[in-house]
Amino acid sequence: MVADMTARAWWIADxxxxxxxxxxxxxxxxxxxxxxxxxNVGIVVDDLKAAIAFFxxxxxxxxxxxxxxxxxxxxVVGLDDVRVDIAMLRTPDGHGRLELMKFHTPTAVSAxxxxxxxxxxxxxxxxxxxxGIEDVLARLQAHGAELIGELEQYEDxxxxxYVRGPEGIIVALAEQLN
Numbered sequence: 001m002v003a004d005m006t007a008r009a010w011w012i013a014d015x016x017x018x019x020x021x022x023x024x025x026x027x028x029x030x031x032x033x034x035x036x037x038x039x040n041v042g043i044v045v046d047d048l049k050a051a052i053a054f055f056x057x058x059x060x061x062x063x064x065x066x067x068x069x070x071x072x073x074x075x076v077v078g079l080d081d082v083r084v085d086i087a088m089l090r091t092p093d094g095h096g097r098l099e100l101m102k103f104h105t106p107t108a109v110s111a112x113x114x115x116x117x118x119x120x121x122x123x124x125x126x127x128x129x130x131x132g133i134e135d136v137l138a139r140l141q142a143h144g145a146e147l148i149g150e151l152e153q154y155e156d157x158x159x160x161x162y163v164r165g166p167e168g169i170i171v172a173l174a175e176q177l178n
Contacts, residue, residue, distance in 0.1 A: 040088070040097035041126060043169060048102035051166045052087050054143045058128060058136065058171070060089035060098060081105050091128075098126070114168040118148065125162065127172035133159050136173060140165065153177075 045051040048065075056062055069083040083104040090097045102108075118124055130136045137151065140163055148162040148170065159175045 038096075040099045041123075042099040042101060043126075043167070044101045044103060044108050045167045045169075046102065046108065047166060048085055048087060048100060050144070051100050051169075052089070054140065054145070054166050055089050055098060055100070057139050057143050059092060059130070061092065063088040063090055063097075079106055115164060116168065118162060118170060125170035125172050127174060130173050130175055133161070133173055133175035137161065137163065140171075145171070 043051070052062060052065075065085065065087045067083065067085050073082045073084070074080055085102045085104070087100045088097060089100070112120060112122070116124075133151065137145075137147065141147070143165075145163040145165045148164055151159060151161040153159050157177055159177065160172065162170055162172050165171050
């Protein structure tokens, strides 16, 4: 019975959350459901080598590349006859990962315009904290990145900008000032 209530609960009923739907329905939740960490963000690309070069230039470290195929991956992603090359990159602190995927079969499809604006619904950008934002911006532009708006300063805290990288991916850069 507790498992059934836990599966239906959006919030956890406790003294600090009296307006939660589970509590309003009279459900008693015994423990909090939590994740361990965000493992990685996956991005499907057409030109895997160019995407790897872009993110390595940004400062991510290539952990490895490998082909992936077989029934197990077909069942996980809900597609038939999957054959994909993946590259796993990690942030220098070792806590964040980016998985780049090049689908050979089935062929990747585009669900939106390639250069969709920042206010398009869905996952729209990935942000990285950087040092020397002008240098980073120049190095990424050498890899085809285009500044979307302008490099701006937010109060005395950050310098920020959005760039469009390979495959139309929006990458936000933030340099902390203090």
